[in-house]
Amino acid sequence: MKKEKLTARQTITLLTMFFFGSTGVLGVNTDVGQDSWLAFLMAAAIAFPFMLMYSRLCRLYPDKSFFELAESLLGKVGGKIVVALLTWYCLHLCSLVMRNFSEYIQVCTMPETPQLPVMLFMMLGVVYLVKSGVETMGKWSVLMLPLIVAVVILTVLFALNRMDFSRLLPIARHDLGSMANSAYYSVMFPYLEIIVFVCAFSGSSETEKPYKPYIAAFFVATALMLTITLRDTMILGAHVLDALNFPSYVAVKIIQIGEVISRIEGSISMNYILSGIAKCSVCLLAAAKGIAYLFGLREHKQFLFPLGLLVVALSTIVFDNLIQMFEFIQVYNVYSVPFSIIIPVLIWILAEFKHRKESKAQTPANTQA
Amino acid sequence: MLITVIVLAIYALVIIFDYLPYAKSWTPGDKAVYWVTLLIGFGVLFLVSLDVKLPNPTDGITALVALIFPNLG
Numbered sequence: 001m002k003k004e005k006l007t008a009r010q011t012i013t014l015l016t017m018f019f020f021g022s023t024g025v026l027g028v029n030t031d032v033g034q035d036s037w038l039a040f041l042m043a044a045a046i047a048f049p050f051m052l053m054y055s056r057l058c059r060l061y062p063d064k065s066f067f068e069l070a071e072s073l074l075g076k077v078g079g080k081i082v083v084a085l086l087t088w089y090c091l092h093l094c095s096l097v098m099r100n101f102s103e104y105i106q107v108c109t110m111p112e113t114p115q116l117p118v119m120l121f122m123m124l125g126v127v128y129l130v131k132s133g134v135e136t137m138g139k140w141s142v143l144m145l146p147l148i149v150a151v152v153i154l155t156v157l158f159a160l161n162r163m164d165f166s167r168l169l170p171i172a173r174h175d176l177g178s179m180a181n182s183a184y185y186s187v188m189f190p191y192l193e194i195i196v197f198v199c200a201f202s203g204s205s206e207t208e209k210p211y212k213p214y215i216a217a218f219f220v221a222t223a224l225m226l227t228i229t230l231r232d233t234m235i236l237g238a239h240v241l242d243a244l245n246f247p248s249y250v251a252v253k254i255i256q257i258g259e260v261i262s263r264i265e266g267s268i269s270m271n272y273i274l275s276g277i278a279k280c281s282v283c284l285l286a287a288a289k290g291i292a293y294l295f296g297l298r299e300h301k302q303f304l305f306p307l308g309l310l311v312v313a314l315s316t317i318v319f320d321n322l323i324q325m326f327e328f329i330q331v332y333n334v335y336s337v338p339f340s341i342i343i344p345v346l347i348w349i350l351a352e353f354k355h356r357k358e359s360k361a362q363t364p365a366n367t368q369a
Numbered sequence: 370m371l372i373t374v375i376v377l378a379i380y381a382l383v384i385i386f387d388y389l390p391y392a393k394s395w396t397p398g399d400k401a402v403y404w405v406t407l408l409i410g411f412g413v414l415f416l417v418s419l420d421v422k423l424p425n426p427t428d429g430i431t432a433l434v435a436l437i438f439p440n441l442g
Contacts, residue, residue: 092426114372116372116375116376116414116417116418117372117375120375120376120379291406295398296398297396297398297399298396298399299399302391302399303402303403303406305383305387306403306406306410307406309379309380309410309414310406310409310410313409313410313411313412313413313414313417314413314426316413316414317413317417318425318426318427319427324427328427328431331431331434334434334437334438335433335434
């Protein structure tokens with residue numbers, strides 16, 4: 001069976017949508033008020049070396065998945081433990097994202113509708129996308145990302161009459177400690193969640209030079225999220241931004257140009273659903289591959305439906321209410337450290353040592369020949 | 370009640386269209402993983418649809434994090 005692969009372009013678009021995912025709905029951290037955009041830029045600078053690290057991992061062993069690499073470096077038992085932990089993280093993240101979106105839909109668009117049917121139907125779409133294969137996911141993302149970018153640009157253009165640039169002032173009012181604390185939130189969510197993408201697609205890239213697609217996606221996603229943060233801050237102001245649960249929706253809701261253009265918040269709901277489906281599908285694919293690897297199954301597509309329904313089940317019980325969902329962000333920034341920093345850095349260091357050893361072993365053999 | 374019906378309907382459809390046509394070619398391991406994930410998910414969703422309060426995994430994670438960082442818990 002021919003191994004499905006993502007092209008470089010598909011990697012860029014899918015990874016961008018993955019980064020944009022739930023950040024578009026929840027927004028970036030706003031603890032530092034009008035300096036949130038600066039803190040976000042700091043976060044991007046901190047996260048950039050991690051992008052290089054993941055690109056390097058894919059470059060060192062392009063034909064191995066992250067799970068195979070973990071087992072080859074840590075041994076059978078250590079590898080299985082790491083795979084089990086990452087599989088749980090992917091499943092849990094999928095359920096968190098699903099719950100973020102169902103809460104958003106209930107709070108902003110359909111308050112009378114129970115969340116469970118919304119989650120079920122969203123998951124049906126996610127499972128269908130993942131079952132269709134890696135190439136279909138890639139092609140779908142190539143079609144959808146320009147739509148998302150176009151909506152963001154249009155909302156910025158339409159909102160120009162509502163933006164007040166003085167709401168960004170005074171710039172850099174907050175001390176470095178507060179800015180670094182806010183930046184840390186954005187590093188953990190969404191940048192370092194890239195580990196899920198790597199678990200899903202490592203070993204599935206057509207290109208042997210993964211630096212370009214990973215870094216390109218990083219910059220495109222950063223530009224998108226920065227644009228949204230600036231737009232929301234200039235429309236709403238720092239205090240209102242901090243008080244709202246879904247600031248982007250409210251910011252776009254008040255856009256009005258004459259009597260013709262108004263109530264365009266439906267367009268960004270479409271944006272969020274599309275990026276949410278992309279993020280959930282990547283998480284579900286990674287979890288399915290993890291489970292298949294753990295139990296030695298031939299194919300991960302066989303149990304996508306039950307796994308998707310398990311994610312829906314988990315997402316119904318993961319939070320009691322909306323407040324707990326937002327309070328969990330603080331805990332998430334600590335809870336995700338082993339999965340998104342410790343394990344990937346450990347794997348990378350061991351991979352470098354192993355690669356160096358293999359290169360040295362090959363060199364004397366070549367010299368003798 | 371309607372939610373329970375929706376849950377039952379979706380699981381019935383999954384078994385009819387996703388399991389029965391393909392299960393003959395699966396190994397016992399494939400079937401075991403399929404049924405375990407299906408049954409766990411079904412159990413939770415069925416109970417949630419009947420408004421039964423289930424344990425929250427977030428409380429466990431928060432308690433674990435609070436052991437290391439007490440001010441976060």
